[in-house]
Amino acid sequence: MRERFRVVGGARLVGEVAVVGAKNSALKLMAVALLAQGRTTLTNMPAIVDVRIMAELLRRLGVVVDYDAEAGVVVMDVPASLGHRADYELVRALRASISVLGPLVARMGEADVAVPGGDAIGSRGLDLHAAGLEALGAEVHVAHGYLVATAPHGLRGAEIRLEFPSVGATENILMAAVLARGRTIIDNVAREPEIVDIAGMLVSMGARIDGAGSGRIVVEGVDALRPTEHRVLPDRIAAGTWAFAAATTRGDIEVVGGVAEHLGVPLRCLADAGCHVERTARGFRVAVPDEAARPAAFDVATLPYPGFPTDLQPFALAYNSVAEGSAMVTENLFEARFRTVQELARLGADMQVDGHHVMTHGVPLLSGAPVESSDIRSGAALVVAGLVADGYTLVSGVHHIDRGYPRFEASLRSLGADVKREPDEDWYE
Secondary structure, three states, rough: EEEEEEEOOOOOOOEEOOOOEOHHHHHHHHHHHOOEEEEEEOOOOOOOOOHHHHHHHHHHOEEEEEEEEOOOOOEEEOOOOOOOEOHHHHHOOOOHHHHHHHHHEEEEHHEEEOOOOOOOOOOOOOOHHHHHHHHHOOOEEEEOOEEEEEEOOOOEEEEEOOOOOOOOHHHHHHHHHHOEOEEEEEEEEOOOHHHHHHHHHHHHHOOOEEEOOEHHHHHHHHHHHHHHHEEOOOOOHHHHHHHHHHHHHHEEEEEEEOOHHHHHHHHHHHHHHEEEEEEEOOEEEEEEEOOOOOOEEEOEEEOOOEEOOOHHHHHHHHHHHHHHHHEEEOOOOOOOOOOHHHHHHHOEEEEEOOOEEEEEEEEHHHHHEEEOOOHHHHHHHHHHHHHEOOOOOEEEEEEEEEEOOOOHHHHHHHHHOOOEEOOOOOOOO
């Protein structure tokens, strides 16, 4: 049954909220487990729909998966021989499915992965994935909607330079290189904390990796890896969501488990705009000292880490929609990630799109209306916007939000919001 959130405006979010394991790391770590026969355990896993989808994908490859969402634990028993086909029905719902490509080629010598679907946020081509695997000796082509990679004689180390520091390509190449013969040097790689998390798990499995978190990663291939137990790092995008929720509603939130160092640019932007930002013993806190005053609008330009994350861009739009003054939001990574703008406009936001720029002019208060989420972050940002709108806002497409935020409405209610989940009676297929 299709569901929506009913959000009553006027809430000032106050209190504490905990973040658990990072979605953008957890799903890839499940793919990492394919590289070693035996039982691998992941802890601090988020209770989100995407983990269930990834678990089903691994089961169809032959892995026995036990997911305890309440405990945040996934146990995977990986057999000696794996299947190699990731079907479209699952891959289309989860772009992270492409991360099984590198492990399957490295361990089994072949992989057929459906060209992924997922969020409607623009083109995310697979050319860099394919080029990296080809450099390692695989043959890669697209046939009947599948990306097919084969390496019957195994992979060999190579020097690879990415044209763009793609997170997904970095992950796939890294996971393939750990079992390649010889040394692999990957330049211009992604530097996200999630890359460091994946490298850390691989090292605990016996991989030899240097440079994760920098622009160059060096891998010395090994013959085999062993299963391990690994704790997923905290979700920096969820932590950033709560930071912006505090600022947008002129509230005061301590983000327990949040790592401020992973959000350097966004937290500096909020501090410069007049918000109080401080590290705490349990995470960090964001507060608006004078709840009667609107914090200042600020310019945003999304960039690869350590720049401003594209996943937080919708929250910057929601924040700027009610901030004091005008500002420019520039999206440098995904061309279709301004769908949030048209929905915010339905709430009364004053914004103009010009190519990959949005000019925002803050208004004192939005006006509640029905809106539709197009992806995980857009949906969550629209809920936050509804909290600073007169009346109530109906946010459809809750299934998107559920893919990234465990029990989102319960967390909001614990901070003082009036938000409830209900059937989306106005939606027609």
